[in-house]
Amino acid sequence: MIINGVIIDETFAEAFPMKGTRLIITALNAKWAMISAQAFTGFATSVIACGCEAGIEKVLDASETPDGRPGVSILIFAMGGKSLAKQVETRSGQCVLTSPTSALFSGLDNDEKEIPLGQNLRYFGDGFQISKMIDGKRYWRIPVMDGEFLAQEKTGVHNSVGGGNFLVLAESQAQALAACEAAIVEMKKIPNVIMPFPGGVVRSGSKVGSKFKALNASTNDAFCPTLKGQTKSDLSPEVESVMEIVIDGLTKEDIDKAMRVGIQAVCDLGAENGIRRISAGNYGGKLGPFHFHLQEIMA
Amino acid sequence: MSALTFTLKNAPAQRIDCSPLTPDALADKSAAEIAALELVIGNSSARVDSLFEISGEDSTNIQIENSTDKLDFVGHNMTSGRISVAGNVGAYLGHFMEGGELEVTGNSGIYTGCEMKDGQIKVNGNTGDFVGGARPGYKNGMTGGTVIITGNSGDRTGDHMRRGMILIEGNAGNYCGTRMVSGTIAVLGSVGSHLGYAMKRGTLLLTQQPTQGISANFNDCGSHTLAFLPLMLASFKKLDSKFASLESFSRVQRYAGDLGGIGMGEILVKL
Incomplete structure (x- = not known):
């Protein structure tokens, strides 16, 4: 041809099977949503040494995000559910929780297979964290120095x-x-x-x-x-x-x-x-x- | 199929326990069996057809017509379907409810949504005391679901409430959110005295400054922009309520308490 x-x-x-999920990071403005998303997806080129593969899927405007703020959707893939959960948790904790004005949501529903998102990050709140059930989904409000970090409890996993x-x-x-x-x-x-x-x-x-x-x-x-x-x-x-x-x-x-x-x-x-x-x-x-x-x- | 309709023949002198008249309890019953059911009335009992005119056959959609505040335990233990009530109802509306929808065109009595687990109750009028509360002597109030009150709620709304949402379009009485463990109560009107008394966790969301002030047991945490509020307000959009048309906001004054206890509850007042 x-x-x-x-x-x-x-x-x-x-190609080979992986486990993947979509996350949505929002922030006060598009600039800081992107900074957080870039940090999250950094050093995630190949599972060979990074443990996962991640990247920015799309820039979202305020009307497309759960909390009505500018955001970025990212996809992250790993070789199994456990390794995906570990990567999501550590990257969320170090790159999104830490990023000014950020909030973190699941962008993929799958009730049959979920991994923690804010479920364990909440302990950073040292007992001051607050749970909110909204439309059947649990969110965690974690007090941080710039206000509150909002994170959905879980995200769905897709084959x-x-x-x-x-x-x-x-x-x-x-x-x-x-x-x-x-x-x-x-x-x-x-x-x-x-x-x-x-x-x-x-x-x-x-x-x-x-x-x-x-x-x-x-x-x-x-x-x-x-x-x-x-x-x-x-x-x-x-x-x-x-x-x-x-x-x-x-x-x-x-x-x-x-x-x-x-x-x-x-x-x-x-x-x-x-x-x-x-x-x-x-x-x-x-x-x-x-x-x-x-x-x-x-x- | 037309809705299974129970039209009260005469205003009863004594209270009637309507707990057998739910979609779950009537699911497999014939018209004759439903007519022959015994309801507790006062200290005796009576056949359903002696108290109500019965028409229709769809037991997933039950209507109670000509209702009065003597009808207690409407929607008791229901898990699915719909019950709509024309008129007032008595105590324990939606008691132990686990799903489905309950709607009342008039007022409801005390203990509306008592210990409910899921589903939705809408009262197009006022409610008595202890909405979403726990039975006397029990420590777990409602653990899920939504109660919408278009009028005013009585005293001690959300007593011992653990999860779920109570939305009050009118005013809330005294001791709103008392002994609350978690969940959310939102009020568009005014609130009475002793707001959040002995509250452990949970959120009282007010769109108006409380006229009787905030109790000394709550400390001012300052004004804040809270990201979860637009998310929660957006979830109201699907409701048949004034809350659906509430303009989104995220700026609130936050008060933490009751500091006489663990002090993890919060009162959020819209700025």
């Missing part, structure tokens, strides 16, 4: 998908980056997904395993342009830079949509802007049960 001179490889991205991806193969670093930036602009318009790496783009795609026993993952040498003459390379001579966009989403269909608009944005730049191929991280089925076939997505 070729779109605007860009080859779409006959391959698939391989999600992590690790959807595609690779952009270009003739130069600048062209690969410009294409990925264009893709991220379009992909951010899709709900229920995040691209957890810095700016949504990762330049150090990995393969499973390493020659060093201590490592579970190592550089994807087949796509490293400087190793074209040194390893079994997957790159043609004119490809000088490869960048990857990784997508986590609440459902496989959400990731499908994000990949489609992202790849389309890259292809719109086309061969005339140095884009040669679109490929994907494919580990022969070892990594996970969700397969995103590039040509099917773009058909």
